Amino acid sequence: MAKKKQQKPSVKKQNDEKLSLGDILNEDIVSKLKNTQQQLKAQEQKKQEEELERHREERRQREKNKSFEELLNESNLNWSEYK
Numbered sequence: 001m002a003k004k005k006q007q008k009p010s011v012k013k014q015n016d017e018k019l020s021l022g023d024i025l026n027e028d029i030v031s032k033l034k035n036t037q038q039q040l041k042a043q044e045q046k047k048q049e050e051e052l053e054r055h056r057e058e059r060r061q062r063e064k065n066k067s068f069e070e071l072l073n074e075s076n077l078n079w080s081e082y083k
Contacts, residue, residue, distance in 0.1 A: 066074075
């Protein structure tokens with residue numbers, strides 16, 4: 001039996017490597033993707049800011065609701081010095 005000649009697929013791979021994703025996709029699609037990416041980043045940032053604000057508010061409420069005894073126990077002052 002005769003052996004088949006092997007084709008050179010490397011020429012096709014080189015052409016594919018030279019093309020970037022931007023070249024393959026429409027400019028319209030690329031702009032939509034970038035727009036969506038910016039919107040997602042903005043949403044994520046807003047979500048993080050809201051979470052931080054929620055934690056601050058919870059901390060403030062806990063501090064506000066502490067009893068005098070808890071506040072006194074957390075105090076760094078040595079009260080025996082003032083007696």
